[in-house]
Amino acid sequence: MVRLYPTGVGAAAGVLTYEVDTDRELVALMDDYRRRGFVFAMHMLGNADDAADAVQDGLCAWWSQRGRVGQSPDSIAWFFRVVRNRCVDQLRKRSHRRHEVLSPEGPPDRRDPASAAGDERDEFLARLQNELDRMDEPLREILLLRDFHDLTYADIAEVLSIRVGTVMSRLHRARSKLRERMKGNLCADE
Amino acid sequence: MNDCSHIEESLSAYLDGELTQQDRQRVELHADQCDRCTQALAELTRIREGISQLRQPEPNEIQWSRMMRLTATKTSRGVGWIAGIAGGVVLAGYAVYEFATDETTDAFFKVATAALAGGVLLLLFSVLMERLHARKSDRYKDVEL
Numbered sequence: 001m002v003r004l005y006p007t008g009v010g011a012a013a014g015v016l017t018y019e020v021d022t023d024r025e026l027v028a029l030m031d032d033y034r035r036r037g038f039v040f041a042m043h044m045l046g047n048a049d050d051a052a053d054a055v056q057d058g059l060c061a062w063w064s065q066r067g068r069v070g071q072s073p074d075s076i077a078w079f080f081r082v083v084r085n086r087c088v089d090q091l092r093k094r095s096h097r098r099h100e101v102l103s104p105e106g107p108p109d110r111r112d113p114a115s116a117a118g119d120e121r122d123e124f125l126a127r128l129q130n131e132l133d134r135m136d137e138p139l140r141e142i143l144l145l146r147d148f149h150d151l152t153y154a155d156i157a158e159v160l161s162i163r164v165g166t167v168m169s170r171l172h173r174a175r176s177k178l179r180e181r182m183k184g185n186l187c188a189d190e
Numbered sequence: 191m192n193d194c195s196h197i198e199e200s201l202s203a204y205l206d207g208e209l210t211q212q213d214r215q216r217v218e219l220h221a222d223q224c225d226r227c228t229q230a231l232a233e234l235t236r237i238r239e240g241i242s243q244l245r246q247p248e249p250n251e252i253q254w255s256r257m258m259r260l261t262a263t264k265t266s267r268g269v270g271w272i273a274g275i276a277g278g279v280v281l282a283g284y285a286v287y288e289f290a291t292d293e294t295t296d297a298f299f300k301v302a303t304a305a306l307a308g309g310v311l312l313l314l315f316s317v318l319m320e321r322l323h324a325r326k327s328d329r330y331k332d333v334e335l
């Protein structure tokens with residue numbers, strides 16, 4: 001028996017609480033979903049509080065659907081789709097566009113400190129970030145789903161409710177465009 | 191190479207390992223003899239790896255604790271807002287009414303005030319709970335395995 005959230009006190013605040021039978025695996029899975037869902041929602045919304053709301057909504061939906069969804073490997077796509085729908089709802093409500101998200105200031109993570117190679121890489125990543133942020137939303141979104149969130153084409157197709165063939169061609173288009181914009185920063189030909 | 195354009199369309203899917211074995215081999219055979227496609231492949235790889243290395247935002251403790259809930263916190267908060275706003279509206283209406291008629295009933299005033307106070311309290315309590323929970327450093331303090 002696992003209590004995922006304290007009962008009693010919460011109930012007094014009008015927050016319904018559940019006691020659930022579960023195990024470490026499920027807790028870890030949900031932890032993973034939370035973390036990944038938050039980053040995904042941040043990519044879409046650019047606001048951490050809104051992103052947390054979208055993930056919380058999505059997780060509630062996922063939780064209530066769990067019996068049907070099960071714990072199959074592809075259920076991350078189901079979860080992402082729900083979170084994405086929540087994000088789209090929020091974006092509709094507010095008129096302004098997302099602001100720059102991934103690395104608004106400061107150097108990217110995983111840098112190689114105090115080395116010229118590290119500086120060059122940071123510069124490259126900063127430029128990449130910049131160009132990515134300026135791309136059309138469908139192209140930006142699919143690039144992030146694929147390369148940042150590491151989803152398969154089948155998963156992306158489910159998240160975006162499009163065909164796998166469309167995933168393939170859209171990704172090709174997105175990468176070609178990004179490559180074009182990154183010309184000069186890609187030193188492969190030097 | 192005259193089939194470059196056809197191959198180039200497959201490079202993206204090739205990198206993702208989403209091509210059939212046959213298509214994959216065709217890309218590899220072509221790239222072996224084509225500098226242009228080899229270079230394209232190298233650049234696309236660099237971009238692909240770059241995106242995977244971009245910084246990822248982390249939720250703060252309050253946001254994390256909010257995501258820990260498996261029930262709609264927004265519902266209770268929404269109820270709080272609605273009750274608060276409804277109470278405010280009733281009070282405002284009452285004030286207008288009083289101005290207009292200069293006649294009052296005590297019970298009505300009490301109910302409206304209670305609705306407003308109750309809504310605000312519910313709201314405050316909901317936020318308070320969230321913050322209290324977030325203060326606990328251990329993310330799974332409440333999980334008894």
Ligand SMILES: [Zn+2]
Nearest residue numbers: 191194224227
């Ligand atoms: Zn070629």
